[in-house]
Amino acid sequence: MPIELTAHIVRTEGLTSESVDEDIVILNLAGNNYIGLDEIGRRVWELIEMPCRVDELCQQLSQEFNATAEQIAADVLPFLTELENEKLARVVDE
Amino acid sequence: MTYTYTAYGLVFQLPYPCPILPIAPVDATPDVVAVDGTVPRQLAAPVIEDSWWQAEPQRFLWLGGMHTGRFLVEGGERITFERSSTAKDELLAFHFLAAVLAAVLRQRGLLVLHANAALTPTGAVAISGESGAGKSTTLAALLARGCAMLADDITALRLACDGHVEALPGVPQLHLTEDAAAGLGRDISSLPRYPWRRMKAAIPAHAEMAASPAPLRVLYQLQTHSGDRLCAYRLRGVEKFAALQDCVYGPLLPEEQPGQFPLLAAIAEQVAIVCIERPAEQWTVDKVAEMIMHTCVRGEISNAD
Numbered sequence: 001m002p003i004e005l006t007a008h009i010v011r012t013e014g015l016t017s018e019s020v021d022e023d024i025v026i027l028n029l030a031g032n033n034y035i036g037l038d039e040i041g042r043r044v045w046e047l048i049e050m051p052c053r054v055d056e057l058c059q060q061l062s063q064e065f066n067a068t069a070e071q072i073a074a075d076v077l078p079f080l081t082e083l084e085n086e087k088l089a090r091v092v093d094e
Numbered sequence: 095m096t097y098t099y100t101a102y103g104l105v106f107q108l109p110y111p112c113p114i115l116p117i118a119p120v121d122a123t124p125d126v127v128a129v130d131g132t133v134p135r136q137l138a139a140p141v142i143e144d145s146w147w148q149a150e151p152q153r154f155l156w157l158g159g160m161h162t163g164r165f166l167v168e169g170g171e172r173i174t175f176e177r178s179s180t181a182k183d184e185l186l187a188f189h190f191l192a193a194v195l196a197a198v199l200r201q202r203g204l205l206v207l208h209a210n211a212a213l214t215p216t217g218a219v220a221i222s223g224e225s226g227a228g229k230s231t232t233l234a235a236l237l238a239r240g241c242a243m244l245a246d247d248i249t250a251l252r253l254a255c256d257g258h259v260e261a262l263p264g265v266p267q268l269h270l271t272e273d274a275a276a277g278l279g280r281d282i283s284s285l286p287r288y289p290w291r292r293m294k295a296a297i298p299a300h301a302e303m304a305a306s307p308a309p310l311r312v313l314y315q316l317q318t319h320s321g322d323r324l325c326a327y328r329l330r331g332v333e334k335f336a337a338l339q340d341c342v343y344g345p346l347l348p349e350e351q352p353g354q355f356p357l358l359a360a361i362a363e364q365v366a367i368v369c370i371e372r373p374a375e376q377w378t379v380d381k382v383a384e385m386i387m388h389t390c391v392r393g394e395i396s397n398a399d
Contacts (some may be wrong), residue, residue, distance in 0.1 A: 016352060019358035025362070027355050032348045034339065036332025091141030 003054060003080045003091060005073065009050040017045075030087045040065065044076060054080065060074045074085050095255050098122060102199060102262045103252045103307065109175070112187060113188035114267050114298060126198055133164040133252035142345045143217065147193065151349045154197035154235060159227035160187050165194045170201030191265050196343045200350070204262070205357050206251040206343040209313070212236040213263045214390040218261040220249050220306040221386075222341035228372070230294070231274040232316065238278055243268065247307030248260040248343060251310060251361065260307040269294040292323050293377065310367045313337070314386060318374040324381050326389070329367045337367050 007063065016027040024042045026035045037045055043064065047057055055069075058076055062069040084087035097108045099115035100122070100271060106115070107124035114310050118124075137155050140148035148155045156165040162185050163177040177186065196206045209222035210233040219236075221229045237243055245264035253354060254260045271294050275282045285295035315329075329337055338358055346354060368389060372382060 016355055018355070019361070020334055020359065020362040021331040025332055025335045025359070027351060029348065029351065032351065034335055040330065041105060 003077055003084065005055040005058070005077075007052075007091045008046055008051045009054055009057070009084075010087055010092050011045060011048045011083070011088060015088065026088060028086055028088060032049055035086060035088065038041055038052050040075070040077060044079065048080075048089060098124060098158070101195070101265050102204070104198070112190070114187075114191070116266065116303075119346075121144060124325070126171055126173065128175055128250070128394060131174040131176060133166045133174050133176040135164070141347050141349075145217050146176060147345075149197075149258075149345050149347060149370070151347060152201055154194075154201070156189060156193050158189060162189055167201060170198050173198065184286065184288070188282055191267075192200050192248065195212040195265070198302075199248070199250045199288065200343075202248065203353060204252050205361070207249045207251065207313075207341045208247065208343040209249040209337075210246050211249040211264075211310075212307050213242040213244055213304040214311075214387065216390045217311035218244055218304075219312045219386060219390060220261060220310060221314045221316055222337075227316040227318065227398060228382065229257050229316060230269050230383050231278070231379045233269075233385070234268055234270055234274065234278045234280070235379045236386065237299070237302050238267075239383060239387060241303045243299050244304050246299075250355065251398065252307075253357055253360055254307070254309075257360070259310045259364050260308045261355070262307045263275075266298060266300045266303045268297045268299045270297060274379070287355045310361070310365050312362070312368055312386075313341075315341070315367065316382070317369060317371050319371040320374065321371070322376070324370070324372050324377065326368055326370045326385055329369060334362045334367045337369070338362065 018025050024037045042070050046056055058069045058072045062074045097111050098118040099106050099120040101115050104125040105118045105122045107127045109130050137148045137150050140150050144155055152169050154167040158164050161180055161182045163181050167175045199206045209220040210229045211218055211220045212233055215360050221232050223229050244261050245267045248264055250262045251259055282295040287293045287295055
């Protein structure tokens with residue numbers, strides 16, 4: 001199910017990750033694989049350590065990466081959906 | 095009677111001679127003991143398996159075939175071996191020194207790569223790549239340039255006490271085809287060929303072995319491409335992790351992943367990972383070896399003309 005802009009999202013607790021150069025690699029035990037995140041993905045990962053509203057997340061990223069919130073949302077929403085599908089993040093109540 | 099040998103920093107006690115391995119000191123306590131015995135035809139609950147083996151946490155069963163036998167590796171400390179009635183000694187030795195040894199090393203927490211390794215003036219380098227990419231030929235070319243040998247086919251890595259990643263001296267033998275050996279001035283006419291290894295011969299390399307573990311500086315990923323030049327480029331970020339995953343000598347069970355993750359991360363942080371692409375045809379191992387030596391000694395990548 002696609003994630004809504006008004007949803008609150010947080011990353012799954014207890015996951016092991018390591019920085020590799022500018023990227024971050026997450027050990028996904030549930031999927032028995034490794035997930036690699038580049039610069040923007042890494043920043044999203046950092047910001048969702050605590051629950052945050054998706055539209056506010058996009059607003060923050062648009063300021064940091066000098067893009068419109070709509071452009072950011074077009075990339076970030078599918079990315080968050082993928083994280084949820086891999087059980088690396090989940091939607092929570094406010 | 096038992097025979098005691100050493101490889102990868104471990105002492106092995108075997109029920110039969112394995113003359114390619116260095117003999118262990120007389121008073122050495124075995125880390126791994128191999129015994130003749132009854133080996134099950136399958137594991138109770140294999141997590142991963144294929145036609146040759148089965149694996150569950152701390153147990154690896156090598157099913158072998160008609161001309162070998164079955165090996166059961168347990169806890170990285172015990173190998174039980176049941177020889178088939180038509181077993182061939184050279185095939186038994188081959189499987190023991192390959193899949194079985196790799197299982198021992200994995201169960202003991204080492205990261206095992208399907209790669210060769212050499213000791214250069216600035217540290218160890220490992221060379222990975224698909225079968226036929228030229229790994230062993232490149233290793234032999236590095237030995238011809240004065241490097242010492244660390245491993246052929248199975249490279250074992252661990253974290254040293256000070257946190258650096260080091261490669262361990264393995265089995266002192268090098269596998270080359272007749273053409274590759276001739277090109278490097280090695281005479282293998284008296285050595286048997288192995289049909290199961292593309293007719294390569296196992297060449298003893300005791301005199302060329304490194305004596306102790308060495309810090310790993312570079313992992314080379316040898317590939318072919320459709321171009322006509324030899325070129326190299328350094329991998330960054332998650333590409334390094336993916337390259338490492340490609341050359342892990344598995345299986346790596348899900349239960350083992352958390353334990354291996356710090357070592358994988360240390361490798362990605364400390365070790366340069368360089369992809370060398372060579373032409374599929376018309377290539378010389380000398381140019382690949384020179385590129386590796388240039389990278390190691392000067393710390394920079396320069397592409398061949």
